[in-house]
Structure formats: structure tokens, C-alpha cells
Amino acid sequence: MKNLWTPWRIEHVLGDVPKPGGCLFEPDTCCSYDYKARKATLMLYRDNHSVVLLNRFPYANGHLLVAPLRHLSCITDLTEVENCALMEMVKAATAILKMHLKPDGFNIGCNIGATAGAGIADHLHFHIVPRWDGDHNFISVLAEIRTIPEHIEATFDRLFPDFFALNQKNV
Template sequence: MKTLWTPWRMEHVLGRAPASEGCLFEPPGDTLHDKRSLLLFRDNLSVVLLNRFPYANGHLLLAPRRHLNDLTEASSEESHRLMELLAVCCTILRRKLNPHGINIGLNLGRAAGAGIVDHFHFHLVPRWEGDHNFMTVCAEIRTIPQHIDHTFDLLLPEFIELATNPDPCIPR
């Protein structure tokens, strides 16, 4: 039998995770990357973070840098950049994690499932056939087979390249 060890999720599963100060999508400072806040990328319009409580390893969060609670409040420039980065993030996830598919979601409002209602954001969740088993169904616990620090280190070089490459498609 194999054991999947995901200890960083237990505080979240039990509802004891400390509330973070400020907005998750507005990490302090102006650095482009920050492992402590799981910030993989930031430019003048957008941020990409690893989800601290992921549904699967590589679960990314993409948000406008400006604090907006609804998609309809985004400027056309912000909307264009977010769509551009959705595609780039998919490319990076496929290149580095080789998922069989990717779920992309946006929940607007608490009734729609938004856990953070005042700063809209996209979820990008890599998926593999058979990636969730009886644990999710029976115990409402997901197992994540890769430590979040390792996932951050694996993805960061691609986002560093994105920050220095004027072409957002990162051809290769």
C-alpha cells in the first residue's frame, strides 16, 4: 500500500488555518516572485500564485492585480491580459506537470462558490486520470502527491522566463 502524505492541508481541512491578513492576491512588495506567499508571477496587471490549499498539485490562482470583485469591472486591457495568461499558465502546467487535462474555473459571488468574494480569480487545476480516489468521496479529503514547495520550485523557472520574455506565449 502507498501512503500519500499531505500534512500542510490538515489545518485547512479541520478549519483551523489562520486567516491571512490583507488580500491573498495582493502580496506585499513589488517582487515578481515570492516563495513565502507562493507568488509565481506578478506584472502591472496580474498575479499568478500557487493555491496554498490545492485540489491537485500545480493548482494555480490567476487574478487581476487591481482589487476587483467582479469580472465586469476589469478593463479590456486587464481582461485581455488575464486570458493571455490563462493560456500561458496552461502551457507551463502541461510542460512541467504533464496533466491529462486542466480544469479552469471562475466563481463570482459566495453563492457561486467563491471562497474569496471581493477579488475575483481563476483556478487552474491540473488533472490526471485516476488522480482522486475514495478519500475524496468518503472522507472529503484530497491527497496531493507532491509537496507544494517542490511544485513551486518546479514551476518558478517558467514564470521567471515569462517575466523576462516580452512574448507572453513563451514559444518552445
Template sequence: MEHVLGKTPKTQGCIFDPPGTATHDKHSLLLYRDQWTVVLLNRFPYANGHLLVAPIRHLADLPELSLQEQGKLMHMVTQCCTILRATFAPDGLNVGLNLGQTAGAGIADHLHFHIVPRWDGDHNFMTVCAEIRTIPQHIDNTFDTLLPHFLKMQV
């Protein structure tokens, strides 16, 4: 509602570079950060549990990633899929990334994967006709539900 009412402050800088060095931060929707990757809850989700996974380095395209970064990024995407399946029991997952503004990237200069849990029949007439999304859980509750799984990944 804060966004709808225009009360959400504009984000300064890149959302994939939350301030500080903490591995998690509810205010930034940061579920996990290490030296290679960052995992955020999407502030404007398509479905409950919609995650964003990005490399730490600000890169716009896949060929810019080192082989080590590619491996770490895909490993984190895989771990996120496992966590979402264990937590929300979706019937499927959409995993993808949009490279470039024309391809639909809202943040084109920092590549990131979207991981969207999906359930049978989860798109109703509101989404199709009015481009309105209904999310069954407040984002703060979703964060609290997912965080313990990400805390277990920390060394």
C-alpha cells in the same frame, strides 16, 4: 500540516496582493506578478499544481475589467495552462472562476481563475467519501518546479 494543526497564521489583507513589489515570493506562493496580473499556487490545492490567476486590481466581477485587463488576464491564464502541461503532463485541466460567495468564491471581492491539472483516475475514494485530498508533492517542491517557467516570462 501547518494548516491542519492550526499553526498557519491568518492572512492579513488580500492574498492576491502579496506584500512588496517582487515578481515572485515563495513565502506568499507568488509565482508571478506584473502590472496586470498575479499568479499564486493555491495553498489548499485540489490537485498538484493548482494555480490561482487574478487581475492586480481588486474587482469582484468580469464586467468591471477593462478590455485591456481582460486580454492580459486571459493571456496569463493561457500561459499558465501551457506551463502546467509542459511541467506536469496532466491529462486535462479544469479552468474556471466562481463569481460571488453563493457561486463558491472563497474570496468573493477579488475575482480569480482556478487552473487545476487533472489526471485520469485522480479522484479516489478519500476525496469522494471523506472530502480529503492527497497531493503527491509538497507545495514548496511544486513552487520550485514551476518557478523557472515563470522566471522566463519576465522582461
């Protein structure tokens, strides 16, 4: 039998992860450009219109969440400026993932409302999930286990410099 190591999940399994107050996409530490503060919240990017986080419980390595900065629940509530900025961020984040992780494809989408599967229904967000040929097999179906080949903090370290550079360019 082979072991599947997912050490970043142990705090969640043991119940040691503090319940965040407020919205996942709006933690106070994210206003800071401090690397340690960003890494603690997995916040790769934030500007006046959008925010990008690594999904703490990913479907695949590099699974990103891209959200408008403004707290709203439906795509129809975006202003034209917010809509354009959000789609540009989805495009830029996809390009960064493509460069660093070299996936064979992507699943990109959003679930609007709890009935549609949104885990965080009150703040609109897109999922960008890199996919590789043969990346998930029978184990997901039979054991409800996902295999993630890289520790989430290593993925953060790999992606952060490009998101930081993008942030500096957009300031």
C-alpha cells in the same frame, strides 16, 4: 492501511498559520523579485495586470490561482486591457503546467460571488486545476481527503523558473 502524507497542511491544522492581512492576491512581499519572499506567499508571477499563485489548499497538484492585479470582484468590471492580459496569463500558466506536470486535462474557471462558491469573493480569480486520468478516486468522496503527490514547495520550485522567465520577458 496506507498513509497519506500532507505535511504542508500541519501549520493550518494546528492553527499556526498567521491570518493574512489584506487581500491574498496583494501581499506586500509580492512586489519583490526575491525568491524566498515569493515562495513564502506561493507567488509565481506578478506584473502590472495579473498575478499567479499556487493554491495553498489545492484540489490537485499544481492548482493555480490567476487574478487581475486590480482588486475587483466581477469579470464585468475588467477593462479590455485587463481582460486580455488575464486571459493571456491563464493561457501561459496552462502551458507551463502542461509542460511540467503533463496532465491529461484541466478544469479552468472562476466563481463569481460567495453564492457561486467563491472562497475569496471580493477579488476575481481563475482556478487552473490540472487533472490526470484516475487522479481522484473514492477517497475524496468517502473521506473528504485529496491526495496530492508532490509537496507544494517542490511544485513551486518546479514552476517558478518558467514564470520568472515570463515575468522578465514581459517587463
